[in-house]
Amino acid sequence: MVFNTLTFAAFFLIVVLVHSLPLPWTQRKINLLIFSYIFYAAWNPPFILLLWISTVVDWYAAQGLVRAERPVARRAWMLLSVIANLGMLLYFKYGTFLLHNFAALAGALGVHYSPPPFDIVLPVGISFYTFATMSYTLDVYLRRALPARNFLDYALFVTFFPHLVAGPIMRPTELVPQFEAPRRATRQQLCFGLGLMTLGLFNKVVIADTFLSNAAERVFDHGSAPGFLDSWFGTLAFSGQIFCDFAGYSTTAIGAALCLGFFMPDNFRFPYAAVGFSDFWRRWHITLSSWLRDYLYIPLGGNRHGPFRLNLALMGTMLLGGLWHGANWTFVVWGGLHGTYLIVERRLRAWFKGYTPGPFVLFGLGLVTYMLVNLTWVFFRAKDFPIAWRVLRGMLGMNPDAKPILATVYIVVVATVTPMLVAVHWFMRNRTLETALARVPPLVIALALGLMITLIAISQGTGNAFIYFQF
Amino acid sequence: MPSSTSSSRRLTASDRPGVAQPVPERDVPAHHWGQIVLGALLVAALSIGGWEWHWRAFGATPASRDDAALWARQRARIDHGDGDATVLIGASRTFFDVQLPVWEQLSGRRPIQLALNGTSPTTPLEALADDPNFKGRLLIGVAPDVFFSGFEYQGNTFKVYGKQSPSDRVGKWLSMHFVEPYLAFYDPDFALFTVIKRQDWPLRKGMEGGTQVRKLNQAEADRSNHMWSKVENDPIYRALTRSIWSEEFHDPPPTADELVEQKKTMYLQIARNAAAVARLRARGVTVVYVREPSTGDYLEYENGKFPRSQAWDSLIEHVHVPGIYYDDYPQLRSSHYEFPEWSHMKHESAERYTRELYAILQSRFPPEDGSRW
Numbered sequence: 001m002v003f004n005t006l007t008f009a010a011f012f013l014i015v016v017l018v019h020s021l022p023l024p025w026t027q028r029k030i031n032l033l034i035f036s037y038i039f040y041a042a043w044n045p046p047f048i049l050l051l052w053i054s055t056v057v058d059w060y061a062a063q064g065l066v067r068a069e070r071p072v073a074r075r076a077w078m079l080l081s082v083i084a085n086l087g088m089l090l091y092f093k094y095g096t097f098l099l100h101n102f103a104a105l106a107g108a109l110g111v112h113y114s115p116p117p118f119d120i121v122l123p124v125g126i127s128f129y130t131f132a133t134m135s136y137t138l139d140v141y142l143r144r145a146l147p148a149r150n151f152l153d154y155a156l157f158v159t160f161f162p163h164l165v166a167g168p169i170m171r172p173t174e175l176v177p178q179f180e181a182p183r184r185a186t187r188q189q190l191c192f193g194l195g196l197m198t199l200g201l202f203n204k205v206v207i208a209d210t211f212l213s214n215a216a217e218r219v220f221d222h223g224s225a226p227g228f229l230d231s232w233f234g235t236l237a238f239s240g241q242i243f244c245d246f247a248g249y250s251t252t253a254i255g256a257a258l259c260l261g262f263f264m265p266d267n268f269r270f271p272y273a274a275v276g277f278s279d280f281w282r283r284w285h286i287t288l289s290s291w292l293r294d295y296l297y298i299p300l301g302g303n304r305h306g307p308f309r310l311n312l313a314l315m316g317t318m319l320l321g322g323l324w325h326g327a328n329w330t331f332v333v334w335g336g337l338h339g340t341y342l343i344v345e346r347r348l349r350a351w352f353k354g355y356t357p358g359p360f361v362l363f364g365l366g367l368v369t370y371m372l373v374n375l376t377w378v379f380f381r382a383k384d385f386p387i388a389w390r391v392l393r394g395m396l397g398m399n400p401d402a403k404p405i406l407a408t409v410y411i412v413v414v415a416t417v418t419p420m421l422v423a424v425h426w427f428m429r430n431r432t433l434e435t436a437l438a439r440v441p442p443l444v445i446a447l448a449l450g451l452m453i454t455l456i457a458i459s460q461g462t463g464n465a466f467i468y469f470q471f
Numbered sequence: 472m473p474s475s476t477s478s479s480r481r482l483t484a485s486d487r488p489g490v491a492q493p494v495p496e497r498d499v500p501a502h503h504w505g506q507i508v509l510g511a512l513l514v515a516a517l518s519i520g521g522w523e524w525h526w527r528a529f530g531a532t533p534a535s536r537d538d539a540a541l542w543a544r545q546r547a548r549i550d551h552g553d554g555d556a557t558v559l560i561g562a563s564r565t566f567f568d569v570q571l572p573v574w575e576q577l578s579g580r581r582p583i584q585l586a587l588n589g590t591s592p593t594t595p596l597e598a599l600a601d602d603p604n605f606k607g608r609l610l611i612g613v614a615p616d617v618f619f620s621g622f623e624y625q626g627n628t629f630k631v632y633g634k635q636s637p638s639d640r641v642g643k644w645l646s647m648h649f650v651e652p653y654l655a656f657y658d659p660d661f662a663l664f665t666v667i668k669r670q671d672w673p674l675r676k677g678m679e680g681g682t683q684v685r686k687l688n689q690a691e692a693d694r695s696n697h698m699w700s701k702v703e704n705d706p707i708y709r710a711l712t713r714s715i716w717s718e719e720f721h722d723p724p725p726t727a728d729e730l731v732e733q734k735k736t737m738y739l740q741i742a743r744n745a746a747a748v749a750r751l752r753a754r755g756v757t758v759v760y761v762r763e764p765s766t767g768d769y770l771e772y773e774n775g776k777f778p779r780s781q782a783w784d785s786l787i788e789h790v791h792v793p794g795i796y797y798d799d800y801p802q803l804r805s806s807h808y809e810f811p812e813w814s815h816m817k818h819e820s821a822e823r824y825t826r827e828l829y830a831i832l833q834s835r836f837p838p839e840d841g842s843r844w
Binding site: 041042173188265291443445458 | 486513538670
């Protein structure tokens with residue numbers, strides 16, 4: 001079920017009504033669990049089995065970890081969880097990719113190998129819920145947390161519908177404690193949650209889908225080489241689209257959880273106002289970047305073994321982070337570019353240690369960061385390398401004979417939305433949405449939300465899936 | 472209520488490396504959010520009401536949204552008990568000109584309308600040929616420029632059938648019961664970006680213009696469809712629809728290579744049809760092709776691009792089933808009907824045309840199993 005559909009609107013209304021009934025807390029949690037399974041099954045019912053497998057394996061693995069005394073046994077339980085979850089991911093998400101690469105490698109060695117057809121559907125959200133459940137066993141293994149006291153709370157943590165298919169990637173310690181005592185949204189939380197959902201859907205339906213997606217699609221899927229203007233505007237459009245799509249999803253999810261009385265963490269912190277790439281990754285898809293840091297980068301050595309090992313760990317983490325997004329080498333390059341940026345930034349920071357930039361330099365560095373991030377989006381959006389090179393050549397003015405692709409309307413829309421988006425990020429750079437809203441007169445907020453609802457309605461979005469669903 | 476103004480920056484997992492993350496903070500800004508939500512709903516009701524009023528003043532009335540989900544609902548009928556029905560496939564002329572209520576009056580049963588605007592019927596024909604559940608009667612409309620070029624403006628529609636999630640199906644049901652019957656603006660032609668896009672934007676140097684076809688029809692829940700009254704009654708809008716068609720007619724003449732390619736495509740379409748029809752005939756399905764009438768500049772364009780002798784006659788020769796060419800039957804000739812924008816009939820004309828077409832089908836090409844069309 002996708003947030004930007006009538007089905008979800010009806011579903012959510014029923015969930016809020018049922019959750020507000022004066023029922024025992026355990027019954028209300030069971031209701032939420034059932035609703036969450038319905039939410040997932042509404043997409044493809046059989047894949048609920050995978051969700052169950054992931055849930056049950058990690059529950060028993062964590063129980064085993066608690067009982068195990070010898071390090072070998074603890075490690076075995078941890079590996080069971082990791083292998084079960086990564087195994088599912090490998091099979092469903094990377095099966096075709098691995099087979100094709102194996103065939104290509106065999107071909108390069110002179111061995112002809114034609115892989116059998118491997119047409120399987122990617123279960124929606126598998127990358128998200130496998131990471132969520134793995135964090136449960138890994139936290140117990142690393143002795144950062146105790147296992148959940150009962151299976152219901154744990155199963156609801158895995159399945160809770162607001163975060164299930166596209167995050168924010170929740171940690172058990174963030175959500176399980178919220179299920180231990182009865183919770184019900186206050187009127188203020190319910191209404192503010194609805195406001196957040198409106199803002200999130202406005203980002204997705206109006207800005208990402210209505211205003212920006214067409215320009216990006218035309219440039220990246222056109223089939224001919226774009227010129228300078230088209231390449232940049234197509235890339236800027238995608239840059240805005242992917243932020244508004246994903247941050248819109250996260251905001252809607254946070255709002256939906258708040259309407260039910262639960263708190264979910266921020267997943268974005270105005271990333272296009274980042275200065276440098278370590279700052280960018282503290283602002284972009286925070287729950288993934290912190291997951292990779294805590295369960296991959298730090299175990300790989302982090303910054304504990306000197307600069308060389310640090311750079312290796314950093315690059316390895318970013319390459320795998322890239323691959324997490326999709327089974328394509330373009331995503332690996334995207335991750336590799338970010339890894340390179342991070343390594344170069346560390347070196348620059350060491351050289352300029354003690355230097356504090358003034359506001360103009362800071363803004364300039366922010367723009368440089370933004371532009372370099374845009375370059376990486378080319379690899380993220382392009383379906384293959386020839387397309388990516390085509391667009392990059394266009395951005396460098398190396399497609400002089402290119403015919404124009406984007407009609408004036410797309411240029412005007414992207415030229416209007418992009419500066420506004422970047423300006424909002426800079427204004428909000430050191431603020432939270434809540435602190436900013438606290439200073440805005442209620443009448444203005446009501447007017448803005450009313451207009452957002454109107455624009456969502458008259459955009460007539462057709463329920464396009466969120467970009468991150470494919471990951 | 473916790474105040475958010477005490478801290479301008481909320482900590483996240485990015486600020487707490489290598490530890491168990493605590494329950495997140497979630498503040499609510501210090502406003503009366505109930506009043507804000509009520510105010511927002513009031514603003515939304517007024518502005519959406521204004522938008523609705525604007526489009527009703529333009530001539531729009533609520534109609535079914537003819538999208539892939541609606542098409543899939545009709546397609547599903549064949550696999551769920553209506554496999555012996557009469558099925559209509561073709562492009563927009565079959566969609567506009569064959570009136571389901573009239574057909575139902577004459578035959579006692581409403582046909583299944585699967586024709587799609589600007590889309591060749593060859594792909595759905597092949598799907599029906601491969602579907603053993605379909606054992607009824609098949610009418611295939613031929614609009615030459617779409618049919619013989621294999622053009623599929625709504626080609627993605629075919630991919631939806633059989634791949635809809637339960638959520639998609641529920642969403643369409645909700646839309647059909649709670650949105651489409653009440654909101655006239657809920658039509659792709661009035662969507663925000665479509666409206667923005669069709670403003671008079673200057674053309675970029677080196678780019679060719681091209682106006683998107685405007686709203687021409689009104690559909691119902693079972694894809695019964697007719698021409699929109701604005702096209703019939705508003706001379707300015709009618710002139711606009713004609714001018715949009717005309718943009719197609721003034722393309723430079725094809726080069727010799729393009730002509731060869733065009734013919735190759737045409738013969739490929741004919742061969743695909745012949746193969747699919749043979750499969751249908753093998754299991755006793757009655758199939759008839761119909762070249763629906765058109766007039767004016769559109770007819771001239773079609774005749775120039777796909778002359779009857781090369782296209783239609785060749786098709787009928789290869790498919791080995793009957794074909795009704797409108798000009799061969801005095802009662803179907805275009806002079807008897809009104810075509811506000813050259814391609815499709817007025818609603819009233821379409822009703823008369825359906826009667827005449829049905830009479831010809833039933834008298835000249837009756838189904839072999841003795842049933843009625």
